[in-house]
Amino acid sequence: MPLKLYNSLTRQKEVFEPLNAPYVGMYVCGPTVSGESHLGHARPFITFDILYRYLMHQGYKVRYVRNITDAGHFEEEGKQAEDKIATKAILEKLEPMELVQKYTHLYHWAMEQFNNLPPSIEPTATGHIVEQIEMIKKIIADGFAYEANGSVYFDVIKYNDVYSKKNQPYGILSGRNLEDQLDTTRELDNQDEKKNKVDFALWKKAPAEHIMRWQSPWGEGFPGWHIECSAMATKYLGKQFDIHGGGMDLQFPHHECEIAQSTVCNHEMPARYWVHNNMITINGRKMGKSYNNVVKLSELFDGSHPILTQAYSPMTVRFFILQSQYRGTLDFSNEALQASEKALKRLMEAYQWLKAQSFTNNTSASDAALDKQLITWVNELGEFMDDDLNTAKVVANLFEIAPLINSLKDKHIAADAISAASWTLAQTQLTIFIENILGLKVENGANQVQLHGVIQLLIEIRKDAKSRKDFATSDKIRNQLISMGIQIKDEKDGEVSYSLA
RNA sequence: GGUCGGGUGGCCGAGUGGCUAGGCAGAGCUCUGCAAAAGCUCCCACAGCGGUUCGAAUCCGCUCUCGACCUCCA
Numbered sequence: 001m002p003l004k005l006y007n008s009l010t011r012q013k014e015v016f017e018p019l020n021a022p023y024v025g026m027y028v029c030g031p032t033v034s035g036e037s038h039l040g041h042a043r044p045f046i047t048f049d050i051l052y053r054y055l056m057h058q059g060y061k062v063r064y065v066r067n068i069t070d071a072g073h074f075e076e077e078g079k080q081a082e083d084k085i086a087t088k089a090i091l092e093k094l095e096p097m098e099l100v101q102k103y104t105h106l107y108h109w110a111m112e113q114f115n116n117l118p119p120s121i122e123p124t125a126t127g128h129i130v131e132q133i134e135m136i137k138k139i140i141a142d143g144f145a146y147e148a149n150g151s152v153y154f155d156v157i158k159y160n161d162v163y164s165k166k167n168q169p170y171g172i173l174s175g176r177n178l179e180d181q182l183d184t185t186r187e188l189d190n191q192d193e194k195k196n197k198v199d200f201a202l203w204k205k206a207p208a209e210h211i212m213r214w215q216s217p218w219g220e221g222f223p224g225w226h227i228e229c230s231a232m233a234t235k236y237l238g239k240q241f242d243i244h245g246g247g248m249d250l251q252f253p254h255h256e257c258e259i260a261q262s263t264v265c266n267h268e269m270p271a272r273y274w275v276h277n278n279m280i281t282i283n284g285r286k287m288g289k290s291y292n293n294v295v296k297l298s299e300l301f302d303g304s305h306p307i308l309t310q311a312y313s314p315m316t317v318r319f320f321i322l323q324s325q326y327r328g329t330l331d332f333s334n335e336a337l338q339a340s341e342k343a344l345k346r347l348m349e350a351y352q353w354l355k356a357q358s359f360t361n362n363t364s365a366s367d368a369a370l371d372k373q374l375i376t377w378v379n380e381l382g383e384f385m386d387d388d389l390n391t392a393k394v395v396a397n398l399f400e401i402a403p404l405i406n407s408l409k410d411k412h413i414a415a416d417a418i419s420a421a422s423w424t425l426a427q428t429q430l431t432i433f434i435e436n437i438l439g440l441k442v443e444n445g446a447n448q449v450q451l452h453g454v455i456q457l458l459i460e461i462r463k464d465a466k467s468r469k470d471f472a473t474s475d476k477i478r479n480q481l482i483s484m485g486i487q488i489k490d491e492k493d494g495e496v497s498y499s500l501a
Numbered sequence: 502g503g504u505c506g507g508g509u510g511g512c513c514g515a516g517u518g519g520c521u522a523g524g525c526a527g528a529g530c531u532c533u534g535c536a537a538a539a540g541c542u543c544c545c546a547c548a549g550c551g552g553u554u555c556g557a558a559u560c561c562g563c564u565c566u567c568g569a570c571c572u573c574c575a
Contacts, residue, residue, distance in 0.1 A: 028575095029575075030575095031575075032573080032574085037575095038575090040574085040575055041575050042575085043575065044575045045575080047575095171504095174504080174505085174570075174571090175504070175505070176503090176504060176505095176570090176571075177504090180503050180504065180571085181503085181504095181571070225573080246575065247574080247575030248506095248569075248570080248575080249569075249570070249574055249575065250574080250575070251570075252504095252570060252571070253570095253571085253572090254574095276575095277575070278506090278569090279568090279569070279575075280575085281568080281569095284567065284568065285567095285568075286568075286569065286574090287575090288574055288575085289573080289574060290572090290573080290574065320513085323513075323514065323515095323523085323524070324513080324514055324515085325514090325515075328507090328514080328515095329506090329507080329568080329569085330513085330514085331512095331513070331514090332513095333512075333513075335512055335513075335525080335526085336512070336513045336514090336525085337513095338525070338526095339512075339513060339514095339524060339525035339526080340513085340524080340525080341525095342524085342525065342526095343523090343524045343525065344524095346524090346538095346539090347524095349538085349539095350539095387517095390515075392514065392515050392516095392522085392523075393515060393516085393522070393523080395515095395523070395524080396514095396515065396522050396523035396524080397522090397523085398523090399522095399523055399524065400522090400523080403539085403540070403541090406538090406539050406540065407539085407540060407541095409539080410532080410538090410539055410540065412531095412532095412539080412540050412541080413540095
């Protein structure tokens with residue numbers, strides 16, 4: 001059962017075939033660490049975490065590269081060119097790298113909360129200035145870029161002329177043609193420096209007030225918007241690699257420009273499969289900085305955002321995202337998250353119970369039809385993943401199975417209705433799909449307050465037992481707790497305290 | 502204005518022309534000392550109008566409508 005992925009480049013689902021099996025190279029555009037991550041950011045990172053996990057599940061050895069953009073770009077085109085990170089830093093009276101450090105930590109923290117596996121390599125833009133400069137030099141040498149007043153621009157018209165003949169015109173990924181863009185591109189700053197307004201910057205001359213700046217053959221400046229991904233992807237994954245991922249909003253211009261730059265440098269289309277996740281919306285509108293409608297992850301986790309009635313755990317958010325297919329928009333609301341929270345709880349409780357069982361006895365199923373149905377549901381999990389990572393359908397099947405598990409637990413179906421072999425299959429497969437592939441984990445629901453209450457209750461029961469000289473019970477409580485790392489201490493004054501390991 | 506993608510039951514969301522995903526909410530029942538949890542049952546939707554077809558949520562046309570990208574954006 002081969003994995004099929006929707007390739008934005010060809011606009012169709014294609015069977016995934018790596019260039020050099022069993023190795024797979026995957027590049028995903030990471031965050032700009034100039035601010036706190038919001039829910040919209042969570043979607044690509046969870047989506048590609050699922051893809052990463054699933055590829056590994058299929059036996060591939062994946063190198064997953066996800067960058068960190070720590071060299072700011074332009075705050076706003078049309079205004080004076082400014083480094084976004086430097087601008088914010090001045091406002092917050094921080095050094096740029098101090099800001100980068102702060103938000104990088106927050107980002108890593110959030111990724112961990114979501115149970116996203118760390119990428120194989122997480123390169124930073126500032127750590128690869130040299131590679132970016134080298135790449136720009138190459139593009140100039142090949143005649144597809146030109147210097148103007150200390151900045152370097154990519155010659156889009158020339159690229160399009162040359163590569164249209166090789167069936168790779170500028171706009172191939174996003175389905176645009178250059179003529180339209182020449183008409184519609186807005187007036188931008190420094191137009192006079194460019195040969196054409198569709199040209200994009202590879203290197204920008206740094207104005208005096210610009211904090212982040214590097215030496216280059218063209219003077220002091222900083223890299224353009226798109227070159228970092230091309231440089232780092234080439235360095236770690238080679239001239240051509242398997243998968244390039246990111247949000248749909250990066251398709252144009254970011255990925256389009258990457259294709260142009262990398263193709264000139266490496267003479268190959270950089271990635272074979274371009275995978276784009278759709279946006280998370282709120283009231284039908286894309287969640288994004290420009291719309292001023294973002295819900296930060298920290299606000300989600302502590303419930304502090306005004307539209308939320310409560311806090312939602314990272315696993316609830318992850319599950320919420322997995323309940324839809326990644327290529328569709330996903331509308332966010334408090335109500336939708338509440339639904340996810342309840343659903344996830346029910347699913348995980350059933351799953352945990354199943355996991356703890358050992359099935360040995362019944363070798364044959366007394367309800368053959370039900371037995372067969374269970375096996376079908378289990379086997380479909382992989383088929384659904386293969387179909388462009390349809391996690392929505394995977395989850396739906398898990399909810400077909402959950403009532404069956406609960407029915408066994410509550411003895412609503414006969415213990416031997418389903419064979420031990422089938423239950424065991426379900427056990428192992430659910431573990432693989434729920435934990436390894438979907439990356440859902442059991443969250444420690446008990447907070448410290450609740451835990452304290454529980455322990456106090458046990459202490460009371462033990463006191464009662466002791467007063468009745470029911471030492472078997474009192475010892476049981478004490479011994480069981482200590483095996484969990486909770487030590488009960490009988491103080492001399494008759495009080496009881498406890499400590500956690 | 503240009504280029505694309507949508508409109509599915511109260512809400513979120515899958516859907517390969519025929520066999521009416523799933524979750525949450527709501528109603529009823531079973532279980533329970535009462536709850537909770539769990540199970541069972543019900544709630545048969547596909548923007549509108551035409552067309553193709555034996556048969557359309559799914560294909561075609563038109564209309565209405567929402568959104569994305571074209572500018573940093575996941």
